[in-house]
Amino acid sequence: MTNRMTKGWFALFTIPLLLIFVTVVIIPFLMGIYYSFFDWDGIGANPMVFVGLDNYLQLFSDTRFMDSAWITVKFTILALITVNILGVTFALLVTSALKTVNAARAMLFMPNLIGGLILGYIWQFIFTDAFKIIGEATGFESVFFNWLLNPDYSLYALVFVFTWQMAGYMMIIYIAGIQGISNDVIEASMIDGASYWQRLRKIILPLLMPSFTICLFLTLSFAFKIYDVNLSLTGGGPVNSTELFALHIYNEIFGYGNYGFGQAKAVIFFVIVAAVTLTQVYITKKREVEM
C-alpha cells in the first residue's frame, strides 16, 4: 500500500471524531484560560476588560469562595470515610456463601443508577417531611427532624445521600478485589485455626490495599466534583452553607454574571482535580510495580 493511501485511511478514520473533540473540548478549554484574564459580565455588547492575573489574586480574599473550598474539603473527607466503610462492608457481606448474595448485590448497587438529580429530590422529601412525621410519631425528634434547615446537618444530609449513591459502586470494586484473593491463603489460615476477625484483619484487609487505593481516589474525585445531588437536595442552602465548589462556580458565572472571575475559579478547579487524579495514577502505578 502506498504511503499516501495509508495517510488517507488514517485521516478518514480519525478526523470525524477529532473535529468534534477539538470543537467541544480543546477550543473551549483554551478559551476558558483566555477568559479568566478578563473582567466580563457575559453580555456580548459589553466590553471585556483585560485584568491580567487580578481574577486569580482576588480569589484569596473572596470569603464565599474560601468558605466553599472549606466545606468542599470537609464534605470530601466525611464522604471518603463513610462511602468506603460502607462499600467494603457490603462487599464482605455479599461475597459470603449465602444464596441471597446476588439479589442483595443487585439491590445495593441500584441507587447508583438513578441520576443524582432525582436521588436528591427523593431525599429532599424524606428529610423535609418523612423525617418530621417519623420524629413526631416515634418521639425520636433529636434524630428525625428536618436536617435541611440546619446549616451543620444539611452538610451531613449531603454526605448521607452521597454515601447512599456511591457505596454500591465502591462495593463492586471491592468485590473484584476480594474475589482476587487466592483461596489457598484463606484455607491455610483456616487450617491454622484463625478466627473470622483474625482473617479479616491480618489477611483480607491487607490484601485489599490496591482496591482501597482505587476506591479512595475515585470517591475523592466524585465527591470533589459533586453537582447534581448538591443542586437538588440543598440547592447550596441554607444561606450558602452547602454550596460546594462545582455549584459555587456555576452560581458565580451564571448566577452573579461574573464570567471572567468565575472562569478563573473554574481553571483553579481543574488544576486541583488534575493534581488529585495524577497523584492517584502515580501511586497506583508505583504499587503495581512493587507487587
Add this chain to the structure above:
Amino acid sequence: MKKSSKLIRELLLLLGALVFLSPVYIMVVNSFKNRQELYENVIALPSEFSLQYYLDAMDKMNFMTALGNSLFITITSVIFIVILSSMTAWMLARTDNVLSKIIFMTFIATMLIPFQTLMMPLIQFMDTLSGVLPVEMLNTRGGLIYMHVGFNAGMAVFLYHGFVRSTVPISLEEAATIDGCTKFGLFWRIVFPMLKPITVTVIILNVIQIWNDFLLPSLTLTDTSLRTIPLSTFYFFGEFTIQWNLAMAGLTLTVIPVVIFYIFAQKHIIKGIGEGAVK
C-alpha cells in the same frame, strides 16, 4: 454451621438490602396517597392504588415528550460514540508514529478536565459557530448530541485502544490485508465484531452518563418541547414541591425506565462499571 442459623443470616442480608432501598419504597407508596393520608403515616401502604397522581404528573411534566427526547438523544449519541471512537482508537493503536501518540495522549489528558471548567466557553463557542455555520448548535437535539459525543469520546477511545492492543491479534488483520481487504472492510468485517465485549462496556457507561446528565442539557436546551427527563424533572419539581404526592409520582415515573434497563442488563452493567472504574 447449623441450618437454621444460616437461614437467619440469609434473611438478615435480604432485610438489610431492603432497608437500604427503603427511600425508593417511601417514594412509591406516597405517590398513591392523598394529602391527608400522606401526613398521617408516610411509611404505611396506601389505602388504594389510584393512578390519578401519575396521570397528573405525566401531563404536567410532558413525560412522554421528555422520554422520547431522552431516548433519542441517548441512543443517537451512543451510536455515534461507538462508531467514531472504535474507528479512531483502532487506527491510533495500529499506527506507530508521533502524531498518533500525541492524539492519543491528548484524548487521555483531557479526561481530567471537569465539566465546570469548559461549560461557559463551550456555550460561547457554540454560539459563535451557530452564527458562522448554517447549523444551529444551541437549543437543538443535534447540537446536544454533538456535544455529548465530544465529551465522552476520550473515555471511549481509551477503553477501545486498550482492548485493541491487548486482545485483537494483528496477524489476522495482516492476513486480511494480503487477501485484498481495504482498511474500511477490514475494520468493519473483522475487527469490529471482535471488539464486542468492550463495546458493551462503552455502551453501558455512556447510556448511564448521558441519560442522567443534567447540567449540559440545562445549558443548551431552552425550548420546553426539547427537555430531557432530568430537565423536565427539574422544572416540574420546582413547581410542585408543595404537592408531595404528585412530586413522588413524577419521580417514580422517571425511575421506571432506569429499573427496566437495570433488569435487562444487570450483568453487563455491573461488569461495565467495574471495568470503567479500574482503568
